[in-house]
Amino acid sequence: MIALEASVEDHGGVAAQVLVLGGGFGGLFSAVAVSRWLRGRARVVLVDRNDFFLFTPLLYDVVTGRLRPHHVARPLRRLLSRSVEFVQAGVEEVDLYQHRVRTDRGPLSYDFLVLALGSVPNFYGVPGAEEHALRFKWLPDALRLRQCVLDRVTRGPGEAVRVVVVGAGCTGVELSVGLHDWVRRLGRARLSVLEAMPQLLCPMDPRLMRATVRALRSRDIEVRLGTVVEEVRAEAVVVRSGGARELVPADLVVWTAGVQANPLVRQLPVELGPGGRVLVTSTLQLPSFPEVLSLGDVAACPDQAGVYLPATAQVAVQQAAAAARALVALVEGRTPQAFRYRRKGEVLGLGRMGAVAEAFGVRLVGLPAWLVASLVHLVRLPDWGDRAAVAWEWAKDAVGLGRPASREDEP
Structure with missing residues (x-):
């Protein structure tokens, strides 16, 4: 009691x-x-x-090592005012x-x-998805994904690690770019992004989405739109595209297809x-x-x-x-007012110094978008200490002084 x-x-x-x-x-x-x-x-x-607040928009930075877990998981008791009681x-x-x-x-x-x-996570009843795909929703998911990548990439020379990301929403896109840029420093990898819809599922201007697809493909990330995942197996994904079924080999499958x-x-x-x-x-x-x-x-x-x-x-x-x-x-015994959502724009990170952004009708690509995206995330962090710590880590990464991408550098 x-x-x-x-x-x-x-x-x-x-x-x-x-x-x-x-x-x-x-x-x-x-x-x-x-x-x-x-x-x-x-x-x-x-x-x-949990006894912490998780800043999910930056969870992919934990996977790649740009941020440590404590940067995105902050104690709730520290963030709550004294007039709020917390029960874990x-x-x-x-x-x-x-x-x-x-x-x-x-x-x-x-x-x-x-x-x-x-x-x-929503697996939509896809056979094998819940059993074989890695989730990307909570902090333990990010840490597990990081460990799985490290285990496979650092085994020694050999074939490239095959990573398949299911779902091309904002989470899937940011994670794919981050994984590519990180793994490229560790070894070789082949990344594929599978999306059932005929376009990326980021609520942004179509021109920015086309720029995003170009940014993915410029990194040799395979982007397969209109591709439905029908089954996830231990080392492969069964997909249907254009009426034909195909077996896509995969060492790691990451599920970001919705919630x-x-x-x-x-x-x-x-x-x-x-x-x-x-x-x-x-x-x-x-x-x-x-x-x-x-x-x-x-x-x-x-x-x-x-x-x-x-x-x-x-x-x-x-x-x-x-x-x-x-x-x-x-x-106070009054009638509440209706909630009116005001869309302020969207930002989508595309690796170091890269992004696309849309705010109040203004479209940005590249470094200006990255600056806007970074500012948006910093403002959303719950307190000034967190903002300063994250900004410092990003600044070090931007000039090449970030954490080394090595096996010893595990979460």
Whole structure:
């Protein structure tokens, strides 16, 4: 039993208890904001299985060694204000009718609930994918991928290591370029990127996407669009392209083909949208449970045109601020305002000193785009200490003084 199970009336007269499930972009930023805006009027508790916040946009830099794990995994207790209580526990069940959450450390009660439980890889039922493909979602995935590459590349002279990346969204593209540039310093490798759709799945101007394809192919990275993965085997991938089946040899298969909402939400008595995400109103509330808000990868939230927003950090951060404002309104007995997503642009890293970027209608390629992309990531990092440390590592790498790409240099 966790001590927080006591009713809100027992908490020094605090009017409301706000429980935030998930310590990612949506959960962390909403908890910090609502605790600041409702200081003294609500008790804010954040629950997560891990005791750290993971800055996922830079996870590929951990694989390549440009950054160390502590640069992207920051202690939650350090990032949360003193007015937010942190409980490290795994969420097992959410009872929306009784306002109770069961965790592996005991039950918790709430007056208002924020569902920010994130997502998991989506293998789309492809045979062998879950068993043979490497995930690229969490910090242990990045460390495992780095170790697997090191094990194969540094075995000694021989044939090039064959790496197949499934999924040509932003994650797959950035990871492919990073792997190529890193492995080139270690040994030989052949990289292929497979994508079922006829174009890259990065929400950017088509001209920037064509520039991205050229950047990939200039590195001899094979880009195969319109190629459907039908099966993943221990040392190969079975694909279908143009009606023909083909066996693509692979020493390593990395799965970046998409995500789905945390399976926990399937237990809830609510309607689910694409990717198993919870359908929410324009104010991020659950239609039948207005005291519950959902955001980030676990929420199916349409934009002004009725198109569901993507599961990105940019969306989650904006929703976090909107959710915090909605909670303030609910505590004060007011009607929350509708959430309006404002797309600020997209950035896509393409290795050292390279990127494409689009912001407010301006398109950039190369060094200017890389500077913009670096600035965007630095601004999104949660505190100034992290920004300074990451900027220093990038500066050393830019002038060739980064970490050596050797087997001894393991995470």
